[in-house]
Every structure is written in C-alpha cells, then in structure tokens.
Amino acid sequence: MAATELAPDIAGALNWARARIAVVDARVLLRHVLQCSSARLAAYPEARLAMDEWTEFRSLVERREVGEPVAYLTGEREFYGRPFLVSPVVLIPRPDTELLIELALAHFGDKPHSRVLDLGTGSGALAVSLALELPDADVTAVDRSREALLVAMANAARLKASVSFVLGDWFAPLGGDRYHLIVANPPYVAAADPHLEEGDVRFEPSTALAAGPQGLDDLATIAAGAPRHLEPGGWLFMEHGYDQAGAVRGLLTDAGFSGIASWKDLAGIERVSGGQWLGR
Structure with a gap:
C-alpha cells in the first residue's frame, strides 16, 4: 500500500481480512485493535481506521x-465468563475445562472452608x-513452570482472587498438605500424536500437552499421588x-x-473422570 493511501474503513478492513482468515477471527482481532465492542463494528462500518x-x-x-x-494475538481468552491473560508459555483455556468448575461447585458449593x-x-x-466461585475456600495452585506461574499470578491480581501459588512438580512441593478437592487439567496427549503438529496446538507449549507414549503418564502420577494429599x-x-x-x-x-x-463435556464426550478418597 502506498504511503499516501488512506487506511480503509471498518467494512473494508473486514472484507480484506475475510479473504485470509475466518470472519469471526477477523472481528475479534479488529475489536482488539480498536478496543471496541462488536456493537460498534456493526453500527459504524463506515468509520475509518487510523x-x-x-x-x-x-x-x-x-x-x-x-x-x-487468536488468544495469543490478543493476549486474552475468556474462561467461565471472565477474561484471562494468556501467552505462549501457557495452554489456552478451553470451554470443555469449565466442566471441572461445574463438578467442583456441585460437590463443594455448599461446604465452607474447603481446601x-x-x-x-x-x-x-x-x-x-x-477462588472466585468458592470465596470461602483456601485455593492453592501448583505449576512446574515459573513463567506460567507469573501469568497465573497476574490473572489472580487482575481478577482479585485469593490464591496461593507454589512452584514445583505436581505434589512434590506440598509436603504433607491435604485438601478436600484436587482438580487437574494435565498434559494428556500421546507424544507421537499427529495433532500436536496441527492448528493452534502447534503454538502451545508442548510440556502442557504431551505426556508419554499413550498420554497417560501425568494422569497416572496424579492418580497415584492424590491419596496422600x-x-x-x-x-x-x-x-x-x-x-x-x-x-x-482404571488408574483411579x-x-x-x-x-x-x-x-461428559459439551460435545457429549467423557472429558473428566474422578473419584472420592474415603481413606484407609
């Protein structure tokens, strides 16, 4: 484009983009650039971009x-109705993972002071x-990545949530601490799965995705270690x-x-499994 040419209006920018990417993605990116709502894009298609x-x-x-x-381009992804900061050092939150929140609320929503x-x-x-849905709970979050914890801490501060963050590998930094509820969305993709080389997943941290030849290594570690905590x-x-x-x-x-x-998740696929520890 020549330096003397004007930038297009909103309609023109979207027309240019839709020949290259999905319309929904183009709208999200333009809203991000203009810091505006979808309603503004629709109401003022003739507004010219700077x-x-x-x-x-x-x-x-x-x-x-x-x-x-798109989440890495905008630096944000919605999860359970709230905007979360994301970067290439963390997995992008998915709607299916909200099932973990729903299960936690179903089992502990009426129990005060849960750990x-x-x-x-x-x-x-x-x-x-x-932490926000269970305001009386004492929530601890663990991650082996210091960079990921910095993102998580920024989200807690931004959303005013009280969470204790611990650096370490699964249960290793927790000593003898015990909890009423443990949730985990660990890596569960087989290391040789071709999907790791497709779509958005190519840009996400492999350490947050792959877990051994069958994708079960971290799930097995958590299931085996959870009873002690x-x-x-x-x-x-x-x-x-x-x-x-x-x-x-079977691991449980x-x-x-x-x-x-x-x-089952939103697509009717068994996405979360769990069990209760009655003690021995």
Missing part, C-alpha cells in the same frame, strides 16, 4: 493466517475461577482425552478411589 490501527490489524491477520492462535488444589495451573484459569471424603477430578476415560477410571481404581465416574 493508519497505525490498520498496520496493526494487518499484522495480526497475517500472523493468524499462518496459524498463530482446594489445582495441579498444573498454567494460566490459573481453574484456580482463579474456583486428600482428606478422607475428598475428591479428585482430572480432565483427559476423548478416548482415555476407561483408562483413567488402582489408587483405591471410590465412587469413580466420568462426566
């Missing part, structure tokens, strides 16, 4: 065109959401892959859990 806005929008569209996730543990917190979406009557809920429910129920059985079950 040249710096047009330059930024074009750059974001071109990055999206080669596959970079809650989020393993592999990443962006902090689970821990922060649980659960109060009698406490629950463990773990997210897993679409075809792993049976295997995860081997670890001595009771009331073992799997719950």
Whole structure:
C-alpha cells in the first residue's frame, strides 16, 4: 500500500481480512485493535481506521493466517465468563475445562472452608475461577513452570482472587498438605500424536500437552499421588482425552478411589473422570 493511501474503513478492513482468515477471527482481532465492542463494528462500518490501527490489524491477520492462535494475538481468552491473560508459555483455556468448575461447585458449593488444589495451573484459569466461585475456600495452585506461574499470578491480581501459588512438580512441593478437592487439567496427549503438529496446538507449549507414549503418564502420577494429599471424603477430578476415560477410571481404581465416574463435556464426550478418597 502506498504511503499516501488512506487506511480503509471498518467494512473494508473486514472484507480484506475475510479473504485470509475466518470472519469471526477477523472481528475479534479488529475489536482488539480498536478496543471496541462488536456493537460498534456493526453500527459504524463506515468509520475509518487510523493508519497505525490498520498496520496493526494487518499484522495480526497475517500472523493468524499462518496459524498463530487468536488468544495469543490478543493476549486474552475468556474462561467461565471472565477474561484471562494468556501467552505462549501457557495452554489456552478451553470451554470443555469449565466442566471441572461445574463438578467442583456441585460437590463443594455448599461446604465452607474447603481446601482446594489445582495441579498444573498454567494460566490459573481453574484456580482463579474456583477462588472466585468458592470465596470461602483456601485455593492453592501448583505449576512446574515459573513463567506460567507469573501469568497465573497476574490473572489472580487482575481478577482479585485469593490464591496461593507454589512452584514445583505436581505434589512434590506440598509436603504433607491435604485438601478436600484436587482438580487437574494435565498434559494428556500421546507424544507421537499427529495433532500436536496441527492448528493452534502447534503454538502451545508442548510440556502442557504431551505426556508419554499413550498420554497417560501425568494422569497416572496424579492418580497415584492424590491419596496422600486428600482428606478422607475428598475428591479428585482430572480432565483427559476423548478416548482415555476407561483408562483413567482404571488408574483411579488402582489408587483405591471410590465412587469413580466420568462426566461428559459439551460435545457429549467423557472429558473428566474422578473419584472420592474415603481413606484407609
């Protein structure tokens, strides 16, 4: 584009973008650049972009065109109705993971002063959401990545959630601490799964996705270690892959859990499995 040309209006910018990326993505990126609502895009299609806005929008569209996730481009993704900061050092929160929040509320929504543990917190979406939904709970979040914990801490501060953050590998930094509820969305993709080289996943941290030849390594570690960190009557809920429910129920059985079950996500797929620790 020649330096003397004007930037397009909103309609023109979107028309240019939709030839390269999905319309919904183009709208999200333009809203991000203009810091405006969807209603403004619809109401003022003739509003002209400033040249710096047009330059930024074009750059974001071109990055999206080669596959970079929209959430990383905007630095934000909604989870359980709240905006969470994200970056390439953390997994992008998915709607299916909200099932963990719903299960926690169903089991502990009426129990004050519960101690809650989020393993592999990443962006902090689970821990922060649980702290806000269960304001009487004592929530602890663990992650092995210092960079991820910084993102999670920023989200807690931004959303005014009280969460204790701990650096370490799963249960290792917790000593003998026990909890009434443990939730985890650990890596559960098989290391050789071709999906790791497709779509948005290519840009996400592999350490937050892959877990051994069958994707079960971290799920097995959590299931085996959880009894030492659960109060009698406490629950463990773990997210897993679409075809792993049976295997995860087996891990929970081997670890001595009771009331073992799997719950379906929005697509009707068994996405979370869990059980209750009655003590021995």
